[in-house]
Amino acid sequence: xxxxxxxxxxxxxxxxxxxxxxxxxxxxxxxxxxxxxxxxxxxxxxxxxxxxxxxxxxxxxxxxxxxxxxxxxxxxxxxxxxxxxxxxxxxxxxxxxxxxxxxxxxxxxxxxxxxxxxxxxxxxxxxxxxxxxxxxxxxxxxxxxxxxxxxxxxxxxxxxxxxxxxxxxxxxxxxxxxxxxxxxxxxxxxxxxxxxxxxxxxxxxxxxxxxxxxxxxxxxxxxxxxxxxxxxxxxxxxxxxxxxxxxxxxxxxxxxxxxxxxxxxxxxxxxxxxxxxxxxxxxxxxxxxxxxxxxxxxxxxxxxxxxxxxxxxxxxxxxxxxxxxxxxxxxxxxxxxxxxxxxxxxxxxxxxxxxxxxxxxxxxxxxxxx
Amino acid sequence: xxxxxxxxxxxxxxxxxxxxxxxxxxxxxxxxxxxxxxxxxxxxxxxxxxxxxxxxxxxxxxxxxxxxxxxxxxxxxxxxxxxxxxxxxxxxxxxxxxxxxxxxxxxxxxxxxxxxxxxxxxxxxxxxxxxxxxxxxxxxxxxxxxxxxxxxxxxxxxxxxxxxxxxxxxxxxxxxxxxxxxxxxxxxxxxxxx
Numbered sequence: 001x002x003x004x005x006x007x008x009x010x011x012x013x014x015x016x017x018x019x020x021x022x023x024x025x026x027x028x029x030x031x032x033x034x035x036x037x038x039x040x041x042x043x044x045x046x047x048x049x050x051x052x053x054x055x056x057x058x059x060x061x062x063x064x065x066x067x068x069x070x071x072x073x074x075x076x077x078x079x080x081x082x083x084x085x086x087x088x089x090x091x092x093x094x095x096x097x098x099x100x101x102x103x104x105x106x107x108x109x110x111x112x113x114x115x116x117x118x119x120x121x122x123x124x125x126x127x128x129x130x131x132x133x134x135x136x137x138x139x140x141x142x143x144x145x146x147x148x149x150x151x152x153x154x155x156x157x158x159x160x161x162x163x164x165x166x167x168x169x170x171x172x173x174x175x176x177x178x179x180x181x182x183x184x185x186x187x188x189x190x191x192x193x194x195x196x197x198x199x200x201x202x203x204x205x206x207x208x209x210x211x212x213x214x215x216x217x218x219x220x221x222x223x224x225x226x227x228x229x230x231x232x233x234x235x236x237x238x239x240x241x242x243x244x245x246x247x248x249x250x251x252x253x254x255x256x257x258x259x260x261x262x263x264x265x266x267x268x269x270x271x272x273x274x275x276x277x278x279x280x281x282x283x284x285x286x287x288x289x290x291x292x293x294x295x296x297x298x299x300x301x302x303x304x305x306x307x308x309x310x311x312x313x314x315x316x317x318x319x320x321x322x323x324x325x326x327x328x329x330x331x332x333x334x335x336x337x338x339x340x341x342x343x344x345x346x347x348x349x350x351x352x353x354x355x356x357x358x359x360x361x362x363x364x365x366x367x368x369x370x
Numbered sequence: 371x372x373x374x375x376x377x378x379x380x381x382x383x384x385x386x387x388x389x390x391x392x393x394x395x396x397x398x399x400x401x402x403x404x405x406x407x408x409x410x411x412x413x414x415x416x417x418x419x420x421x422x423x424x425x426x427x428x429x430x431x432x433x434x435x436x437x438x439x440x441x442x443x444x445x446x447x448x449x450x451x452x453x454x455x456x457x458x459x460x461x462x463x464x465x466x467x468x469x470x471x472x473x474x475x476x477x478x479x480x481x482x483x484x485x486x487x488x489x490x491x492x493x494x495x496x497x498x499x500x501x502x503x504x505x506x507x508x509x510x511x512x513x514x515x516x517x518x519x520x521x522x523x524x525x526x527x528x529x530x531x532x533x534x535x536x537x538x539x540x541x542x543x544x545x546x547x548x549x550x551x552x553x554x555x556x557x558x559x560x561x562x563x564x
Contacts, residue, residue, distance in 0.1 A: 001492035051445045051446050054446050076446075077444070077445065078445065078446075081446060085484075089483055090482055090483055170549055171445075203563060210400065220474055220475055220561075220563070221485055221487060221489045221563065223430070223489060223491075232547075233445075233547040233549050234445045234547070236445055236446070236447075237498075237547065240505070240506055240507065241507070242505070244507075246507075292485070292486055293484065293485060293486070294483055294484060294485075295483030295484075295485070296483055313376075357423075
């Protein structure tokens, strides 16, 4: 076919061109596949935290990323037990864990080995923030002109009051509320407060004494037997019901109530679980759940101050950046953000300070902690 | 001239073979990518009298199924779904080991050590439902609790609870709280509240 002069040369040139184009396409495809043509990827750093910290940590994330444009902080909120389980039981990787009950870190991480290693998930943590429990309400709530920090339990006991209550089996705010009511019975010397405020449950909540400790046993199913109390899976879900007027009051962390612009009744320190000095006093009450949600966590909670704890898991993929983030969080800028987010910080204190990453111990001392 | 023609022919043949090999490699890659390993998964059903029955994933998929819509949100309001799901009614599974009555609860356990418990009212749909956009509570008509094996027409992914997950769904594409959507379900137990 190709028998005219020069046809062979032309065919050769065409074949070469086809080869070149194919090669160029292959190189382009390879470049695209490896991402060498796109911008360099930011380093993704995963922070798992207690739900009640999402508000300040959202601002911390933005401020930290502004200082480190090559880092993408991914903040994810869960219940505190779930925060730790994501790492120790579901075996996901995370760079930083922050929980609303600091005792969970030694309980769930200090003696749990990272698979195929002889290392535990953590051997130190830092206590750095607190909170108090109280009563949140809105403009629409009944008796707002009357209720205060002294008569709150009497007002909440009125039959026409609708009370929101987080499910104590699922949300720490729920069992903290039960502890507060039990502490209120001790403080006001009135053992009818819990039943009068919450109304009846079917099956009933059982109260009793173990030595000197008042116990509340929450049945397998938590179901109000009257329409006085509305139970939801988490305290956050009650905020919309306060806003809509479906409930008048709910137990809530002070930080969350203030972040949401709600009114808040501060309870006496002996009841609000906010004072480290009253740890022994709070220890007079205990909540026992008959429903065990997590196979590895015995659901028995003794009263203690609400203290937030933070650690870097031993298998964190970006431990160095997590450390920088933690230094930022505990430092001056982080403290300012927490103050403007209505979340109280405490002087940071380490558990097992000798195991702290280098530099962190010095920072704690400079911040007045240890 | 003959040499050039010969070279040209070899080049053409080489190119054709190269393209064929590339296509074959791509086909094998995509075939392997989409090929699903047979699922090895059992669910143990326990009746309140202690009756036990173990059903494989394949046996569950052969039971009468229900299709419905729904989704969930996390405690910080991250919305997942609503999805189109397919699965077996939890009540139907309980019926295989003696059934469930108004005085019973049903415990759902997963292989990661998580569990959730439902009373009869929840099992029959009395669970708060929420608008997928505003997350405000909305009344619903009928909600059902299903053990699902399909989501949006596909088998569940690992992160969605492969191969079996609990879901609370209906016909109105509403959301429920995420703690009910138990992933990796491997045990369903009917227990008396008495």
